[in-house]
Amino acid sequence: MLELLKRYFGYDEFRPLQAEIIDAVMGGSDTLVVMPTGGGKSLCYQLPALALPGVTLVVSPLIALMKDQVDALKANGVPAECLNSGMSGEEQSRVQTQTHRGEIKLLYVAPERIVRPGFQRFLASIQLSLIAVDEAHCISQWGHEFRPDYRNLKQLRHRAPDTPVIALTATATRRVRDDIISQLAMKSPSVFTGSINRPNLRYAVFPNTDRYDILVERLRKHRGASAIVYRGSQKGCEELAADLDEDGIQALPYHAGLDSQTRQRNQERFVRDEAPVIV
Incomplete structure (x- = not known):
């Protein structure tokens, strides 16, 4: 994995918890990761995606987030694409064809796409090796950004019961973590919680005037x-x-x-x- 890390991401070593999380994912374990923004969560599924034989499906709530990640991955030589509502039918067909050919390792989609019959047929026709749920707190009604569309992921889990899931969030209370595990039907998940201390950030409060x-x-x-x-x-x-x-x-x-x-x-x-x- 260190060779892939260096080749595609330019790093010589892992950041705290990354190696342990990646080991759990590669071992086929369902995994819940609570790590602050900038802590390196994305690498915990992006690197396994390169080592696993099929496609990693990444569920992300915002087109902007998808595009940022896909652009960054492509710049590093990683075969990644997204399917979103801003794409033409022709563009979406191209991505699906590339995925069928095994040319794509990471495919980013929004949660609302999961329930579409056409997309479900597409998923049934490809080798799905890993499901990554980004901003996983959105699935919990106890979370601060609950999105009903995220509940669709339960259907995805029922259709691919043997495909491991990694759920990632920057913040989650115990109640939210338990709800994520329940909603995604995670089986004896490995749970990793990183430090929320961000020494690179400075907070300041100013008067409302001026x-x-x-x-x-x-x-x-x-x-x-x-x-x-x-x-x-x-x-x-x-x-x-x-x-x-x-x-x-x-x-x-x-x-x-x-x-x-x-x-x-x-x-x-x-x-x-x-x-x-x-x-």
Whole structure:
């Protein structure tokens, strides 16, 4: 596995818990991973996917997340693709054909696709070696981001009862962890919990007054770096991005109200450092 790690990801050694998690997955164990963002969760299924004989199906809640991961994997020479609602029928057919030919090792999909009869027939026709459920807390009604579509994964588990599952989340209480295990019908899962300490992050609270001026000052202080700014509404995202642009700070809005092409274009420009700020 170290050879694959070096060849595809450029690392000489594993980060904490990664080797143990990968060993559990390769041993065919159902696995639950609770590890903070940036802790290296994705590698825990991406590396096994390269070593296993068939296809690893990755369930992810957002098109943006899928695209980011697929683009990064392709850049490393890993055969990965996604199927999402923003793709044309021709593009989706191409991906399915490549998967049938054994040319794809990781296939990313949204949870709502799982129940579609056509997709279920497609899954029945391929060799499914591993199911990875990203943002697994979305399956729990006790989680802070419960998504009913994630409950569809129970059907997937019933259709592929012998395919091991790895569920991953950055945060989960004991109640949420137990619910994830139950909803995914995980069999005696190996459970790994990483430290939530993030020494690279700094938290600060500022008074509500003059917050726009404080934001501009901070962005200018870190000019050349990238920044993500969160607002509570789509309108707020649009207005703040426009205000920052007027003040000479190139910013792009990103929210569910944008059409898929604009959202994808803004995401790509941000990732390529063509726009340093996304709101």
